[in-house]
Amino acid sequence: MIGMRPPKDFFRPLAVGAPEPLREIPVRPSRMIHFFPPSVDKMVAKVPDIIPTVDVLLANLEDGVPATDKDAARAGMVRVAQDNDFGETQFWTRINSLDSPWCLDDLTAAVLEAGEALDVIMVPKVEGPEDIHYVDRLLAQLEAKAGLDTPLQVHAILETARGVANVEEICGASPRMQGLSLGPADLAANRRMKTTRVGGGHPGYLVRSDPDADNPEAARATFQQDLWHYTIARMVDACVTHGILPFYGPFGDIKDTQACEDQFRNAYLLGCVGAWSLHPVQIGIAKTVFSPDPADVAHAKRVVDAMGDGTGAIMLDGKMEDDASVKQCRVVLELARELSARDPELAEAYDL
Numbered sequence: 001m002i003g004m005r006p007p008k009d010f011f012r013p014l015a016v017g018a019p020e021p022l023r024e025i026p027v028r029p030s031r032m033i034h035f036f037p038p039s040v041d042k043m044v045a046k047v048p049d050i051i052p053t054v055d056v057l058l059a060n061l062e063d064g065v066p067a068t069d070k071d072a073a074r075a076g077m078v079r080v081a082q083d084n085d086f087g088e089t090q091f092w093t094r095i096n097s098l099d100s101p102w103c104l105d106d107l108t109a110a111v112l113e114a115g116e117a118l119d120v121i122m123v124p125k126v127e128g129p130e131d132i133h134y135v136d137r138l139l140a141q142l143e144a145k146a147g148l149d150t151p152l153q154v155h156a157i158l159e160t161a162r163g164v165a166n167v168e169e170i171c172g173a174s175p176r177m178q179g180l181s182l183g184p185a186d187l188a189a190n191r192r193m194k195t196t197r198v199g200g201g202h203p204g205y206l207v208r209s210d211p212d213a214d215n216p217e218a219a220r221a222t223f224q225q226d227l228w229h230y231t232i233a234r235m236v237d238a239c240v241t242h243g244i245l246p247f248y249g250p251f252g253d254i255k256d257t258q259a260c261e262d263q264f265r266n267a268y269l270l271g272c273v274g275a276w277s278l279h280p281v282q283i284g285i286a287k288t289v290f291s292p293d294p295a296d297v298a299h300a301k302r303v304v305d306a307m308g309d310g311t312g313a314i315m316l317d318g319k320m321e322d323d324a325s326v327k328q329c330r331v332v333l334e335l336a337r338e339l340s341a342r343d344p345e346l347a348e349a350y351d352l
């Protein structure tokens, strides 16, 4: 493919002295990526208490941080990296976009001053593989300079029409690629969608039932549709093809916890591993939604046990189970086992 490294060179370090690229993306619980603004001292003070409650803590340097606070946010991110023990929790940062005046300083500080603590760099507004190639080489140079043993991973936000059009090339652009998040707010603006929200649905995006021929005046039921279905499904397919992880992004209506849960659950059912939490109230929602329901885990275990070596077809509770339903059940069980290792309450509920 034009512009891509040949297969034999794909896993070569991009700078002398840089760590060996990862062959596989480590799968760790990532039900929520919890955003906080590291320029706000009050929020930074809360970090030690938040760390054990989240799977991923993210110091956000980009949108949401005023232009006047960019240096303070970067310094806050470094302070959080240096002053905290993250235990099993991942620590990420979202840098400013590649065309911004802050990006180079963000990447330099992230690697040279916070590289030991950071797991993943989230890159916003990625348009194509060339953006990932730029970050890939620069990270390798900085990692060599910092003497890091483990490469930082890269997570891209899908938030422009061109990014969506190039989603597969983005996923496959580097061994560092860890995952993608849907960025519905910027994507809506870039696509010129006529919405004014940060994620979620819109009451105007609906289908209406046919008129009743015998009663044409009767009210006709309407059904709101999911604005993000196409993009999430496309993102999931691209991520799975390349062995990386898909996430839903932000849900801005903090008070509407029910609709947030619905949006997160749609993403979970379609294959996403987690979503962003912007406010403490969304941490619990993501934890509930992206952890399999104990009843589903018990059912999955029954199917796997009943199916023996996993081949053939049987009837269980009036339903046909076969090789393909066993595979779905194994996905649920695998996730339940991973989460049990992190969360004693879930371990007890799943009893695996």
Ligand SMILES: CC(=O)SCCNC(=O)CCNC(=O)[C@H](O)C(C)(C)COP(=O)(O)OP(=O)(O)OC[C@H]1O[C@@H](n2cnc3c(N)ncnc32)[C@H](O)[C@@H]1OP(=O)(O)O
Pocket (backbone or CB within 6 Å): 035, 036, 037, 042, 043, 046, 050, 060, 063, 064, 185, 186, 198, 250, 277, 278, 279, 280
């Ligand atoms: C489209 C995108 O790019 S989305 C990503 C960019 N946006 C973000 O990252 C926003 C992150 N979230 C925030 O900054 C805040 O939640 C805001 C500004 C939206 C709301 O903050 P507040 O007005 O303080 O909300 P609220 O009063 O309900 O907060 C309750 C408590 O939770 C704290 N809190 C709120 N959000 C967070 C957070 N993300 N992390 C940690 N603590 C938080 C508040 O400091 C407050 O603490 P206190 O009771 O000790 O004073």
Ligand SMILES: O=CC(=O)O
Pocket (backbone or CB within 6 Å): 063, 124, 157, 159, 182, 183, 184, 185, 186, 187, 199, 249, 250
């Ligand atoms: O960055 C996220 C978005 O929705 O835009």
Ligand SMILES: [Mg+2]
Pocket (backbone or CB within 6 Å): 063, 124, 157, 159, 183, 185, 186
């Ligand atoms: Mg955005």
